Each structure stands twice: as C-alpha cells, then as structure tokens.
Amino acid sequence: MSAETAEVIHQHVAHQFEDIAQQNESYIIGMWTFLVTEIMFFGVLFCCYFVFRYSYPEVFGVVSHELDTKLGFVNTLILLSSSLSMALAVRHCQLGQRRQALLCLAFTTLCAFGFLGVKAIEYGTKYHHNLIPGPYFEWPHTAAERSVDPGKAQLFIGLYFAMTGLHGIHVIVGILCIGTLMAMLAFRSKVVEDYMPVELVGLYWHFVDIVWIFLYPLLYLIDPKF
Numbered sequence: 055m056s057a058e059t060a061e062v063i064h065q066h067v068a069h070q071f072e073d074i075a076q077q078n079e080s081y082i083i084g085m086w087t088f089l090v091t092e093i094m095f096f097g098v099l100f101c102c103y104f105v106f107r108y109s110y111p112e113v114f115g116v117v118s119h120e121l122d123t124k125l126g127f128v129n130t131l132i133l134l135s136s137s138l139s140m141a142l143a144v145r146h147c148q149l150g151q152r153r154q155a156l157l158c159l160a161f162t163t164l165c166a167f168g169f170l171g172v173k174a175i176e177y178g179t180k181y182h183h184n185l186i187p188g189p190y191f192e193w194p195h196t197a198a199e200r201s202v203d204p205g206k207a208q209l210f211i212g213l214y215f216a217m218t219g220l221h222g223i224h225v226i227v228g229i230l231c232i233g234t235l236m237a238m239l240a241f242r243s244k245v246v247e248d249y250m251p252v253e254l255v256g257l258y259w260h261f262v263d264i265v266w267i268f269l270y271p272l273l274y275l276i277d278p279k280f
Contacts, residue, residue, distance in 0.1 A: 085254045089261050092224075096265055099217050103272065106209060116202050117210040118276040120185060122176060126274040129172050133263045136165035144256045147249035152239055155252065159236050162259065166229045173222055180211070187212040214273055221269060224262045231255045 107114050143158035184192035191211070193204040235255055 081250050081254060085257050089257065092261060096217075096220070099213070099220065100268070100272075103213050103217065106213065107276075110206050110209075113202050113206045114210050115276050117207045118274065120180070120183070120211070121214065121274050122179070123274045125172050125176055126270050129169050130266065130270050132165050132169045132172070133266050136162045136169075137260055137263045139165070140256045140259045144249060144253045147252045152242075156236055156239050159232050159239070159252075163229055163232050163236070166225055166232070169225060170222060173218065177215075180215075185211055187215060217269055217273065221262070221265055224265070228255075228259050228262055231258065 139158045139161040143155045143162065146152075146155035146158060180186060184190055187208050191204070191208050193207045194200045194202060232255060235252055238251075
C-alpha cells in the first residue's frame with residue numbers, strides 16, 4: 055500500500071467517540087436526520103401540487119405543454135450521470151484512490167453546472183414568453199389554450215418555479231459542498247482523512263437527484279386523465 059493510499063483511508067477517531075464504528079454511525083444518523091427534514095420540506099410542495107392537480111387536472115395537463123420535455127429529459131440524464139460519478143467517488147475514497155476520487159467529484163460538479171445551465175435556458179424561455187408568475191404574466195398564448203383560466207394557469211407555473219427553483223438551490227448547495235471536498239482532498243486536509251465526509255455529501259447529492267426523478271414526470275409528463 056502506497057503512502058498516499060494509507061493517508062487517504064486512515065480514519066481519525068474524535069475524542070467524543072469510543073471507536074470508528076460509533077463515529078461513522080453518528081455521522082450517518084445525523085445526515086439521515088437532516089435528509090428527513092428535507093423530505094418534509096419538499097413534501098409540503100408535493101402535497102400542494104397533488105391537491106391542485108386533483109382539483110384542476112385538465113388545466114394542469116394543458117399548461118404543462120409549456121414545459122420542454124426534451125430539456126427536462128436531458129437534465130434527468132445529467133443528474134443520473136452525476137449520481138453514478140458521485141458513487142464512484144465514494145468508492146475511490148474507500149479504496150484510498152485520491153486522484154480518481156477527485157476526477158469523479160469534478161465530473162459530478164460539471165454535471166451540476168450543466169443541469170443549472172439547462173434550467174437557465176428553460177427559465178429564460180418562460181421569461182421571454184411572459185410566463186413568470188406576477189403582474190406581467192400573460193395567458194393564453196394559442197387558441198387551444200383560451201379555455202384555460204389564466205389564474206389557474208399561473209398556479210401551475212407558480213408551482214413549477216417554486217419546486218424547480220427550490221431544487222435548483224439544493225443543486226447549488228451541492229456544488230459548494232462538493233467543491234469544498236475537492237479542495238480538501240487536493241490539499242490533503244485532515245478533515246477528509248477517511249471516506250465518510252465524501253459519503254455524507256454523496257447521500258445529500260443522491261437525495262437531490264431523487265427529488266428531480268419525481269419532479270420530471272410530475273411536472274413535464276402530465277396525463278390530464280390521471
């Protein structure tokens with residue numbers, strides 16, 4: 055085993071823990087507790103979405119055509135790829151392969167920026183078509199959409215921006231966390247002497263990806279008859 059490998063996989067036990075197993079268990083429990091609060095946070099928005107979708111299924115079906123399913127699909131592929139590279143980064147850290155872990159984290163970060171770039175294109179299109187909720191919201195845009203109440207149309211668009219915007223903020227937080235990990239790995243910080251910090255950030259990133267896996271079909275692939 056090389057000196058670099060030994061350095062990366064060495065696990066430091068903090069003074070408040072009896073052993074490394076107890077320390078890792080506390081880290082995992084803490085992260086899952088945080089993720090549960092995040093699930094409840096997003097859960098409120100999902101509940102609102104389902105209530106209004108049940109109340110106005112036809113309206114949501116028509117207005118959802120304003121969303122670009124192709125761009126949404128591209129973003130889905132991007133986040134799935136980032137989840138794979140994040141999992142590989144954790145594995146490389148477990149094996150003490152610092153350089154490979156850095157490459158995987160860099161690819162994950164690149165995917166995250168790509169996701170935000172595609173989302174910026176989508177938001178720009180909504181702005182250009184005056185579909186931003188507020189006093190300048192315009193509806194309808196085509197003859198087929200004239201039967202839809204503008205207020206209900208704005209309700210769907212508002213939920214779209216609230217849910218995807220909150221998700222986008224979490225993506226930005228993930229970029230900051232992954233960037234911090236990369237800097238620590240690059241400078242051989244004692245904070246990342248073992249793989250646990252990378253695994254915890256990986257759990258957060260997988261959560262962000264899973265949220266999008268729910269958002270994409272619910273917002274972009276609506277069946278009005280559902």
